[in-house]
Amino acid sequence: AQKITQTQPGMFVQEKEAVTLDCTYDTSDPSYGLFWYKQPSSGEMIFLIYQGSYDQQNATEGRYSLNFQKARKSANLVISASQLGDSAMYFCAMDGDSSYKLIFGSGTRLLVRP
Amino acid sequence: EAGVAQSPRYKIIEKRQSVAFWCNPISGHATLYWYQQILGQGPKLLIQFQNNGVVDDSQLPKDRFSAERLKGVDSTLKIQPAKLEDSAVYLCASSSAPATGPDLGTQYFGPGTRLLVL
Numbered sequence: 001a002q003k004i005t006q007t008q009p010g011m012f013v014q015e016k017e018a019v020t021l022d023c024t025y026d027t028s029d030p031s032y033g034l035f036w037y038k039q040p041s042s043g044e045m046i047f048l049i050y051q052g053s054y055d056q057q058n059a060t061e062g063r064y065s066l067n068f069q070k071a072r073k074s075a076n077l078v079i080s081a082s083q084l085g086d087s088a089m090y091f092c093a094m095d096g097d098s099s100y101k102l103i104f105g106s107g108t109r110l111l112v113r114p
Numbered sequence: 115e116a117g118v119a120q121s122p123r124y125k126i127i128e129k130r131q132s133v134a135f136w137c138n139p140i141s142g143h144a145t146l147y148w149y150q151q152i153l154g155q156g157p158k159l160l161i162q163f164q165n166n167g168v169v170d171d172s173q174l175p176k177d178r179f180s181a182e183r184l185k186g187v188d189s190t191l192k193i194q195p196a197k198l199e200d201s202a203v204y205l206c207a208s209s210s211a212p213a214t215g216p217d218l219g220t221q222y223f224g225p226g227t228r229l230l231v232l
Contacts (some may be wrong), residue, residue: 004156035220043203045157045223091156100145100211100219101170104156 002027006105013082014113020067021077021108023092034075036066039089039107051075053096063092076099079110087112116141118224120138132194135227139187139208142193145169146183148191149205149217157205163189164212196231201229 005028013019025034036048052060059066067076075094079086087092089109093102119138127133141144145164149157159180162170166186174181177199183189193200203226211219 022177044225047220050220101159101162102221
């Protein structure tokens with residue numbers, strides 16, 4: 001069975017600094033995808049970044065990058081130059097079996113301080 | 115391009131009543147998902163459709179929950195009768211899976227329906 005673990009219930013970061021949100025996963029599937037979503041207080045889930053298990057390079061999307069360490073089964077999200085609008089819940093998720101369904105972690109609440 | 119649409123955004127009902135949620139996916143997306151997100155937790159898949167067929171409903175409480183996607187486009191999720199523990203946000207998502215493409219089957223979510231059962 002697949003599992004996603006996010007061990008940081010809450011994080012603080014100073015505006016303009018970088019922050020790393022941790023995510024570890026467990027799966028027996030050889031092919032899988034790892035996703036990060038942002039959920040503001042309004043409730044919608046906003047897709048941020050994707051990493052495929054066979055991708056050789058770490059994914060990047062603007063200020064977001066994914067630190068993918070396959071041997072350690074970790075997929076940490078790095079947000080550079082934090083902004084006040086980055087304050088939200090962040091969820092790590094994975095797919096992998098043929099149904100494409102996502103398994104989510106419990107989330108990390110990020111608060112950016114001015 | 116229009117995103118995933120859901121209605122209503124909020125619903126308050128009493129236990130044992132019935133309720134229905136509607137979702138219209140991104141145009142052209144074959145796969146539609148319904149997730150339940152209880153406060154303080156990550157979303158959990160309830161049911162997945164590919165076109166108008168069910169792919170996975172293993173975590174759908176079938177004694178009270180039902181869902182359909184009759185024409186392979188929009189979908190409804192129904193709860194009858196509702197229980198207190200059904201209070202949650204119900205999220206609909208869609209993706210281009212199983213088709214491959216630049217978005218690699220990424221799921222895009224609607225704004226959700228917040229349900230409160232009293």
